[in-house]
Amino acid sequence: MTMQNDRLLAYFMILPVVAAVLAFVIGPTYNVGTLSLTKIVMGQERGFGTFSNFTALTSDPVFWLVMKNTAIWILGGTLMCVLVGLGVGTFLAIDSRMTTGLRALILLPWVLPDVVTAMAWKWMLHGQVGIIGQTLESTGLTEETISFLGDPKLVMWTLVVVLIWRKMPLVALILCAAIRSVPDDQIEAARMDGATAFERFRFVVIPNIAFSLTAVTVISMIWITAEFALPWIMTGGGPANASQIMATYIYQQSFEFFNWGVASAMSVINLVMLASIVGLYLYINRRSWASEGSK
């Protein structure tokens, strides 16, 4: 009797959460899937069951540029975030009053709204009076002021640099926590055996944090795939699509060009990509999910 009551009570208690996620996440996901298979002419739906949106998408010359930019954004961004984060995290793991203070401070870029971050970097990278371009020129490192966001060859990598500023701190903090939990006696034993600082790092620390390192790499990919406001506000995909990535392309096609067919096809590709990264994440994390369930 009470068991059954508890069960009813439980379903009642989780109902609002489940309903909200069904309505605003699962429902729209399904909706964009069916929309991508629907022929759309001038905003009117004209028949279900066609791949014409996908063929229209892939025959858009911009499509392959977007895919290339997205690869730089996600793979380049993830790699750099993890490498820089590993360096900074190793430094933060040192015991000192200063590193303790830094560990708190370093999260600031992570919590600031991405619109603020975009504006701050846009100002530093300003083509005429940006402090970065001006400093490079006045110290003689470059002959003229570089327009980092205006040069098609530089813009994508410039965005990756800003992305590192925003996303690296949490990577650093997670790896710092992992490094600090490496047993001291293992490091001490390696030291006794005559291992150099690099050897201790490579053969004692790295194997110990391997799990965190893999997990944080895959998580970074999910975060970076979700990041939209930063590139959109800094460049709007420009100049001439040179920094157009999946997220900005979807936004532009949906709400500036009203190409809903193409936009929904790209959304589906984006979802499939996300699903494979999430699948990879679940696979890597299978041990901790199993222990979660047994609690």
Place this chain on the structure above:
Amino acid sequence: MNETPRTLYWLALSLVGLVIAIYILFPIFWLFLASFKTQAELAALPISFWPEAPTLDAYKALFSPTHQKGQLLDWPRLIGNSFFIAISSTILVVFFGTLAGYAFARLHFPGRDLILGGLLISRMFQGAALLLPTYRLMSMIGLQDSPIGLVLLYSAFGLPFATWIIASSLREIPRELEESAMMDGASRLQSMALVVLPLATPALITAAMWHFVGAWSEFAFASILLESNENKTVTIGLASFVELFTLEFQFVGAAATIVALPIMLVFFFGQRYFTRGLLAGAVKG
């Protein structure tokens, strides 16, 4: 003899620390400085580091109804809208997240772990791919260009994580406390409200802070849904400056400071709760 290497070590450590601190702080500090500069100073070369004649004109322009380049700046309104949306959805998320979190932590029902896992995974799909269908959904149910629509949307986006963080903390609270209260005649809901929740306050604060920060900062969905000026939020206001101002970064700086301020206050005063949520959230995406 040991002194020199130690001093050198300390110097190297401080130097690296200083470089990291400057790297973290400079971008935001530089925009903050711009908010006190004059238009002439911002456009002049070489760049002046400190404001030559610090002025609050940019802040005054944002807070008194003034036109800049033909556009009305009405920041009190934007700030009010952002607070309304962020606080309302935070209340919803903490309330319904607590209900669900309790069920996931304490009650047994078929599909419990599967549903919780599914909720968490759904978080990872909230991105650009949902922009178009969300716009269509909101237009269909008549909540497009409505703050209420955003409150519901943000709540749906935020609930899985809040539920999870509250459930994990409720699991740490001994069952015996509750069982003895129920033995003394309290109903399950009474024991939940009077015995368990007071002990879970830190988790509730963590969930609330996290959600507030996310809702206050959100840009993409707000920008596609809110159309009329009287409904817009601070992030849309700040983003609109991209097209409005190319050199007038005193306004951008002042507006960015206003947008960042509530987040910085939450961050510095709630550091303890915040980090806890961050590390927990990181593990589960």
